[in-house]
Amino acid sequence: xxxxxxxxxxxxxxxxxxxxxxxxxxxxxxxxxxxxxxxxxxxxxxxxxxxxxxxxxxxxxxxxxxxxxxxxxxxxxxxxxxxxxxxxxxxxxxxxxxxxxxxxxxxxxxxxxxxxxxxxxxxxxxxxxxxxxxxxxxxxxxxxxxxxxxxxxxxxxxxxxxxxxxxxxxxxxxxxxxxxxxxxxxxxxxxxxxxxxxxxxxxxxxxxxxxxxxxxxxxxxxxxxxxxxxxxxxxxxxxxxxxxxxxxxxxxxxxxx
Amino acid sequence: xxxxxxxxxxxxxxxxxxxxxxxxxxxxxxxxxxxxxxxxxxxxxxxxxxxxxxxxxxxxxxxxxxxxxxxxxxxxxxxxxxxxxxxxxxxxxxxxxxxxxxxxxxxxxxxxxxxxxxxxxxxxxxxxx
Numbered sequence: 001x002x003x004x005x006x007x008x009x010x011x012x013x014x015x016x017x018x019x020x021x022x023x024x025x026x027x028x029x030x031x032x033x034x035x036x037x038x039x040x041x042x043x044x045x046x047x048x049x050x051x052x053x054x055x056x057x058x059x060x061x062x063x064x065x066x067x068x069x070x071x072x073x074x075x076x077x078x079x080x081x082x083x084x085x086x087x088x089x090x091x092x093x094x095x096x097x098x099x100x101x102x103x104x105x106x107x108x109x110x111x112x113x114x115x116x117x118x119x120x121x122x123x124x125x126x127x128x129x130x131x132x133x134x135x136x137x138x139x140x141x142x143x144x145x146x147x148x149x150x151x152x153x154x155x156x157x158x159x160x161x162x163x164x165x166x167x168x169x170x171x172x173x174x175x176x177x178x179x180x181x182x183x184x185x186x187x188x189x190x191x192x193x194x195x196x197x198x199x200x201x202x203x204x205x206x207x208x209x210x211x212x213x214x215x216x217x218x219x220x221x222x223x224x225x226x227x228x229x230x231x232x233x234x235x236x237x238x239x240x241x242x243x244x245x246x247x248x249x250x251x252x253x254x255x256x257x
Numbered sequence: 258x259x260x261x262x263x264x265x266x267x268x269x270x271x272x273x274x275x276x277x278x279x280x281x282x283x284x285x286x287x288x289x290x291x292x293x294x295x296x297x298x299x300x301x302x303x304x305x306x307x308x309x310x311x312x313x314x315x316x317x318x319x320x321x322x323x324x325x326x327x328x329x330x331x332x333x334x335x336x337x338x339x340x341x342x343x344x345x346x347x348x349x350x351x352x353x354x355x356x357x358x359x360x361x362x363x364x365x366x367x368x369x370x371x372x373x374x375x376x377x378x379x380x381x382x383x384x385x386x
Contacts, residue, residue, distance in 0.1 A: 090331070091328055091329060091331065091334065094328045095325065095328055098321065098324055098325065098328065101271075102317075102321055105275055105317075108279075109279070112279065126272075126275070130268060130272060133268055134265060134268065137261050137264055137265055137268075138261075140261060140331065141261055143332075143333055143338070143341075144259060144260070144261050144331070144332050144333065146333070146338065146341040146342070146345075147332040147333030147336070147341065148259065148332070149345065150333075150341060150344050150345055150348065153345060153348035153349065153352065154348060156352055157348060157351050157352045157355055160352065160355035160356060160358075160359050161355050161358075163359055163362075164355065164358045164359045164362045167359075167362040167363060167365070167366050168362050168365075170366070171362070171365050171366055171369055174369055174373070175369065178372075178373075178376075213373065216377060216380070217380075
């Protein structure tokens with residue numbers, strides 16, 4: 001019956017009570033004094049106490065979440081484990097139960113061959129075994145949850161340590177590079193002569209930041225060298241031409257030329 | 258997925274295998290003729306019953322071994338709750354220390370970054386001259 005009562009949505013009459021008029025009308029009543037057609041508009045009192053239960057989608061749930069004992073579920077307890085105490089190592093018990101399970105299955109097969117009418121005993125035994133195993137496993141869940149938390153914390157720590165290490169190594173590399181590229185660091189002036197700006201491919205080629213810096217430095221060196229050689233040859237550099245043109249156009253606009 | 262859920266799933270699969278193995282044999286077994294009657298034709302088609310039975314048995318054994326293995330590898334075996342909680346507070350301390358070191362390293366990184374920014378700016382100015 002419970003199965004049939006359970007449905008995803010409330011039955012039609014329930015939500016049909018929530019009309020604008022009813023909501024308005026309900027304001028002058030309390031849960032106790034409301035007429036029957038307005039009863040649905042008042043939420044039921046919250047369940048109170050440790051044993052309180054509530055109904056959700058046709059099933060009864062305890063307010064206080066707790067694993068019911070096998071005895072409470074009406075199942076024979078096959079292990080000698082005290083089900084009130086936390087279990088540290090249910091390995092042995094679970095192994096015993098799983099072996100019994102296989103044995104029961106073999107007996108069931110034998111029984112089906114020789115005396116098929118006796119099958120219910122074996123099925124019942126297997127059911128008890130399965131429920132016992134599931135129960136033991138569920139009892140171990142809080143323990144596993146703590147263990148998972150421990151490993152999460154470990155991961156978090158290792159991640160932080162790895163990040164710190166990586167940042168430090170990169171910083172060391174860049175500092176070493178700067179020392180090398182800028183021998184007189186205190187002047188804070190960039191010397192762009194070829195010999196010092198030569199990248200050390202072996203140590204630093206893998207670091208993208210370092211590579212970018214080198215790109216900029218090398219470009220700067222190239223531009224500078226080109227400009228210098230052009231100046232030496234007595235020709236104005238293209239940049240100078242641009243500047244000159246710019247100045248001429250400004251003067252023209254100002255009407256001075 | 259966590260091991261306990263894996264174990265429970267494996268148990269449920271074992272139950273399904275129990276059921277379907279019997280179901281299959283029940284549906285496909287041959288018939289022993291009654292004396293004096295014409296033997297019934299098997300409706301099996303080309304199913305090699307013996308091979309199928311062996312396969313079903315092998316599958317059951319594999320599933321059982323899987324369950325056994327999962328039982329032996331339960332997380333945190335033999336560690337008590339107190340030990341777990343001690344380990345957690347220890348890890349908490351370590352994470353705090355690691356965070357501080359991380360912050361220091363990031364600070365250093367940022368300082369270095371602005372230094373490089375300045376260098377590039379200097380370079381650009383020099384080029385502009």
